[in-house]
Amino acid sequence: MESFANQRGFPVIQRVIAVVRDNAASLSDIDGAIGDGDHGVNMSKGFGMAADRLTDASCSLSEGLAVIGSVLLTEIGGAMGPLYGTFFRAMARESRDAADIDARVFESMMQKAQESVVSLGNAQVGDKTMLDTLAAAVEAFRASRRDGLGFADALCVMMKAAEEGKDSTRELVARLGRSSRLGERSRGLLDAGAVSCWLILTAMGQSMMDLLV
Ligand code: ADP
Ligand code: MG
Numbered sequence: 770m771e772s773f774a775n776q777r778g779f780p781v782i783q784r785v786i787a788v789v790r791d792n793a794a795s796l797s798d799i800d801g802a803i804g805d806g807d808h809g810v811n812m813s814k815g816f817g818m819a820a821d822r823l824t825d826a827s828c829s830l831s832e833g834l835a836v837i838g839s840v841l842l843t844e845i846g847g848a849m850g851p852l853y854g855t856f857f858r859a860m861a862r863e864s865r866d867a868a869d870i871d872a873r874v875f876e877s878m879m880q881k882a883q884e885s886v887v888s889l890g891n892a893q894v895g896d897k898t899m900l901d902t903l904a905a906a907v908e909a910f911r912a913s914r915r916d917g918l919g920f921a922d923a924l925c926v927m928m929k930a931a932e933e934g935k936d937s938t939r940e941l942v943a944r945l946g947r948s949s950r951l952g953e954r955s956r957g958l959l960d961a962g963a964v965s966c967w968l969i970l971t972a973m974g975q976s977m978m979d980l981l982v
Pocket of ligand 1: 811846848849886889891898899900
């Protein structure tokens with residue numbers, strides 16, 4: 770299939786919440802190496818609060834994304850509450866009126882998520898942030914569609930690019946956020962936000978592929 774019903778998208782929300790909670794400790798460890806070690810704790814707290822509010826399995830993809838976005842924006846501090854809050858709200862807004870989620874809708878969801886993260890945080894590719902993962906994923910998904918790939922294949926390409934974007938942060942020097950204070954010493958280690966963004970996009974991609982079969 771080339772689309773799935775927005776109304777049947779709750780498994781995507783559950784997978785995204787689960788991956789953040791399951792990886793809380795390692796995300797905080799990664800943040801601890803060049804930041805303050807709170808990334809996994811913060812994210813897991815926010816996604817846990819969202820899970821508590823999302824008990825109705827008939828909730829649509831867009832409704833679930835909106836709840837995650839609002840909780841992160843209003844309840845979670847640090848750099849990532851607002852940044853991921855705006856990311857999920859943009860995805861919710863962009864899909865809200867779509868009965869079916871197809872590659873065109875998902876492309877615009879990812880595009881808007883990227884735009885809102887950039888307009889809030891002013892990051893550029895290469896600054897060693899979540900944007901290094903996100904921008905690579907969005908560009909790969911767009912290019913796959915341009916090349917005529919179907920939704921599932923484009924999701925595969927997107928996930929691979931997200932992983933490469935995440936890995937690219939290892940050799941970068943942080944130019945934004947807390948870890949930028951380390952300068953050269955931030956080189957050689959992954960960025961925590963780039964890792965969480967890769968986990969989230971992979972959970973989305975895999976669970977969407979499950980809904981497409
Ligand atoms: P804090 O830096 O407040 O402790 P977190 O630890 O939750 O917040 O998140 C740190 C992550 O935030 C970094 O790994 C980086 O990916 C991301 N980040 C920081 N500043 C920005 C920004 N301006 N734009 C995009 N991402 C950013
Ligand atoms: Mg931190």
